[in-house]
Amino acid sequence: MKCKVCPSYMEKLYSFYSPFYDHVFGHLLSPGRRQSFKYLKQRPHQKILEVGVGPGSTLEFYPPQTELVGIDISAPMIQKAREKAAKLNSGSKFEFHVMDAANLEFPDNNFDVVMAAYVITTVQDPHRVCREMLRVAKPGGQIIVVNHTRGQNGNYWNRLEDLMAPIFVRIGFTTDLDVIKVMEDSGIKVEKAIRCNLLNTGRIILGTKD
Ligand SMILES: C[S@@+](CC[C@H](N)C(=O)[O-])C[C@H]1O[C@@H](n2cnc3c(N)ncnc32)[C@H](O)[C@@H]1O
Secondary structure, X not given: OOOOOOHHHHHHHHHHHOOOHHHHHHHHOXXXXXXXXXXXXXXXXXXXXXXXXXXXOOHHHOXXXXXXXXXXXXXXXXXXXXXXXXXXXXXXXXXXXXOOOOOOOOOOOOEEEEEEEOOHHHOOOHHHHHHHHHHHEEEEEEEEEEEEOOOOOOOHHHXXXXXXXXXXXXXXXXXXXXXXXXXXXXXXXXXXXXXXXXXXXXXXXXXXXX
């Protein structure tokens, strides 16, 4: 049985984290986030959606002339992202909205790239969020997810991930979710998963919309 994530708890928790998130999780999760941008196809004026943008820890990595739309369920996180974007002089256009990733208020086939860093394990219905990400991506568009994903071997480490889930969910994410399988089950074509972060606990998961 998967550990349950409560959306209102997550919204309150991440709003509480917002003033110091970058100083704690921001740095800890930085290698995977930074490395994932190596796989971003560079096209001028491409429209990118970042789901669960948080305080804007990725904004500095977007190439010039990107048109980025960032959404997050937490209003204080969105406020932080706006403040960070205002200080950047990267030539990109940024726009932010408070929005639930499970109900993206965008038309179908709208974005060249959809990005989600460390978000899928913080949402109540990860399949629905992945389906929404797929829906708003253009055909042929990239879907880049950076996340911890539960292993599939059924070994001691995987059992530990299951055991630790109720503890980690209180901190803000679950550890018992096989994110790669969720993406595949949701219709995202997963092309590659690259190990990242401390002890290789994270994955950069590269997907596309057929
Ligand atoms: C672990 S943080 C990741 C933040 C950022 N992407 C990063 O790279 O560090 C998870 C973020 O997802 C947001 N979040 C959680 N549930 C969400 C939902 N249902 N819809 C949109 N954002 C959500 C949280 O508010 C938080 O900012």
